[in-house]
Amino acid sequence: MKIAVVGTGYVGLVTGTCLSDYGNTVYCVDVDEKKINDLKKGIIPIYEPGLEGMVKSNHEGDRLRFTTDLKEALDDSNICFIAVGTPMGEDGSADLQYVLNVAENIGKVMSHHMYIVDKSTVPVGTAIKVRETVQAELDKRGSDLTFDVISNPEFLKEGTAVEDCSRPDRIVIGTDNDGASKVMYKLYKPLVKNTEAMIFMDIPSAEMTKYTANAMLATKISFMNEISNICERVGADVNKVRLGIGSDHRIGYQFIYPGCGYGGSCFPKDVQALIKTSEDFEYDSKILKAVEMVNAEQKMVIPTKIVKRFGEDLTGKTFAVWGLSFKPNTDDMRMSAAITIINELTARGAKIKAYDPKAMEEAKECYLKGNDSVEYCESKYTCLVGADAMIMVTEWKEFRQPDFEEIKQRLKYPVIFDGRNQYDAEELEEMGIEYYQIGVRK
Ligand SMILES: NC(=O)c1ccc[n+]([C@@H]2O[C@H](COP(=O)([O-])OP(=O)(O)OC[C@H]3O[C@@H](n4cnc5c(N)ncnc54)[C@H](O)[C@@H]3O)[C@@H](O)[C@H]2O)c1
Numbered sequence: 031m032k033i034a035v036v037g038t039g040y041v042g043l044v045t046g047t048c049l050s051d052y053g054n055t056v057y058c059v060d061v062d063e064k065k066i067n068d069l070k071k072g073i074i075p076i077y078e079p080g081l082e083g084m085v086k087s088n089h090e091g092d093r094l095r096f097t098t099d100l101k102e103a104l105d106d107s108n109i110c111f112i113a114v115g116t117p118m119g120e121d122g123s124a125d126l127q128y129v130l131n132v133a134e135n136i137g138k139v140m141s142h143h144m145y146i147v148d149k150s151t152v153p154v155g156t157a158i159k160v161r162e163t164v165q166a167e168l169d170k171r172g173s174d175l176t177f178d179v180i181s182n183p184e185f186l187k188e189g190t191a192v193e194d195c196s197r198p199d200r201i202v203i204g205t206d207n208d209g210a211s212k213v214m215y216k217l218y219k220p221l222v223k224n225t226e227a228m229i230f231m232d233i234p235s236a237e238m239t240k241y242t243a244n245a246m247l248a249t250k251i252s253f254m255n256e257i258s259n260i261c262e263r264v265g266a267d268v269n270k271v272r273l274g275i276g277s278d279h280r281i282g283y284q285f286i287y288p289g290c291g292y293g294g295s296c297f298p299k300d301v302q303a304l305i306k307t308s309e310d311f312e313y314d315s316k317i318l319k320a321v322e323m324v325n326a327e328q329k330m331v332i333p334t335k336i337v338k339r340f341g342e343d344l345t346g347k348t349f350a351v352w353g354l355s356f357k358p359n360t361d362d363m364r365m366s367a368a369i370t371i372i373n374e375l376t377a378r379g380a381k382i383k384a385y386d387p388k389a390m391e392e393a394k395e396c397y398l399k400g401n402d403s404v405e406y407c408e409s410k411y412t413c414l415v416g417a418d419a420m421i422m423v424t425e426w427k428e429f430r431q432p433d434f435e436e437i438k439q440r441l442k443y444p445v446i447f448d449g450r451n452q453y454d455a456e457e458l459e460e461m462g463i464e465y466y467q468i469g470v471r472k
Pocket residue numbers: 036037038039040041042059060061062065113114115116128131132149150151152184185186187188295296
C-alpha cells in the first residue's frame with residue numbers, strides 16, 4: 031500500500047519505518063528541513079533501539095522516502111497519517127494547531143480520495159474538526175474530491191517503540207464506514223498475529239481510548255507513589271508492600287513501582303488534556319486532578335530528602351546524577367523528573383555532574399540549557415568524582431548492577447539517593463553506604 035505519514039517524530043518515524051518494513055511504500059513528511067535532509071543521509075534524529083538499521087535498510091530499498099513536500103507524498107498515496115505533536119496548551123488542553131495545520135494542507139493539495147488517519151493523541155471531537163478543515167479547503171478550491179477521517183491512536187512506548195509498532199498488542203481503529211474499516215484491516219493485518227487484536231469502534235470511542243489508557247497508567251503510578259509516601263511515614267517498606275499487592279492477579283506487578291514521578295511527552299499532557307475535556311463537558315474529574323497533583327509533588331521527593339540530609343543551602347555541594355531521560359532507552363527528556371530535581375538543587379546553590387547514556391545532548395541543547403551549574407560527564411563513574419552524593423533518576427540497564435566499591439571510592443561521602451528503588455538496601459548498608467529510597471523511612 032502507499033502511505034504518507036506527516037510528522038516524523040517518535041511516532042511518525044517509527045510508524046512509517048515499520049509500515050515500510052512490511053513492504054508498503056511510505057513517505058515520511060516533515061516541515062523540519064534539517065530533519066528530513068539528515069534522514070536522507072541516514073542520520074536518525076532520535077534514539078530508539080532498533081530504529082536506525084530499519085530506517086537505513088528500508089530507505090535503501092526505496093520503500094521509505096523522506097520529503098518536506100506534502101503534495102509529492104499525497105499524489106503517490108491513498109492513506110495519510112497525521113502524526114504531529116499535540117503539546118499541552120496554556121489552559122491544559124491539547125494544542126491542535128499542528129494537527130489542523132496538516133489537515134488544512136491536505137485539503138489544499140490532495141488530488142484524489144484520501145483516507146486521513148489521526149494517529150496523534152487528540153481529544154474527542156478532533157476527527158470532526160479535521161474533517162471540517164479539509165472540507166473547507168476543498169470548498170475553497172471548488173473541488174468535489176472525497177475523503178474519510180479515521181481515528182487510530184498510537185500506543186507505542188518510547189524505548190520499545192519499534193517492537194511495539196511492529197508487533198502491537200492491539201490496534202484501535204475508529205471509523206464511521208465499512209470502506210475505511212476494510213482499508214485499515216488490510217493495512218494492519220500483517221502486523222498482528224491475531225486479527226482480534228484489531229479493535230474497531232466509533233471515532234469518539236477510539237479518541238477516548240488513548241486518553242483512558244494513559245490516564246489509567248498515570249493513575250497507577252501516582253497511586254503507588256502516594257502509598258510510598260504513606261509507607262515512609264508509618265514505617266512500612268513500600269518495596270515489600272509492592273510485592274505483596276502485585277501477587278494479586280487482579281492488581282499485577284506492572285506500573286506499581288514507586289519512583290520520583292512520571293514524565294515524558296504523553297502522561298503529563300494527556301492527563302491534563304483529559305481534565306480539560308471533562309471541564310469542557312462540565313464534569314469535574316477529581317481523580318485525574320489528584321493524579322497530576324501527586325505527580326508534581328513526587329518530583330520534589332528526592333530534593334526534599336537531600337535538603338533534609340545536607341541542609342537548605344546547598345552551596346559548595348556537588349551531586350552526581352545518573353540518568354536524565356524520562357525513562358530508560360530513550361533520549362527524550364520531555365517533563366523528566368531529572369529536570370525538576372536538577373533545577374531545584376542548583377537553585378539552592380548545588381553543582382551537578384550528570385551522566386546519561388543518550389540524553390545529554392537533549393539536556394545541553396534544550397531542557398537544561400542555560401543552567402551553568404550542570405557539568406556533563408563521559409561515564410557513570412567519572413561523574414562521581416568529588417560529588418557529595420549520587421542520585422539515581424533513570425533506571426538505564428547500565429545503572430542496575432554497578433560496582434558499589436567504585437562508587438564508594440569516587441564519592442566524597444558514600445551517600446546514594448535512589449529515585450527508582452533499584453538497589454538492595456541491606457547490601458548497601460553493609461558496605462557502609464547511606465542509602466535513601468522512595469517510600470522507605472531512614
Ligand atoms: N512519543 C510517544 O511515545 C507517543 C506515543 C503515543 C502517542 N503519541 C502522540 O503522537 C503524537 C506525536 O508525538 P511525537 O512524540 O512523535 O512528537 P514529536 O514532537 O517527536 O514529532 C512531531 C513532528 O511533527 C512535525 N510537524 C509539526 N508540524 C508539522 C506539519 N504541519 N507538517 C509536517 N510535520 C510537522 C515536527 O517537526 C516533528 O518532527 C502526539 O500527539 C503524541 O501525544 C506519542
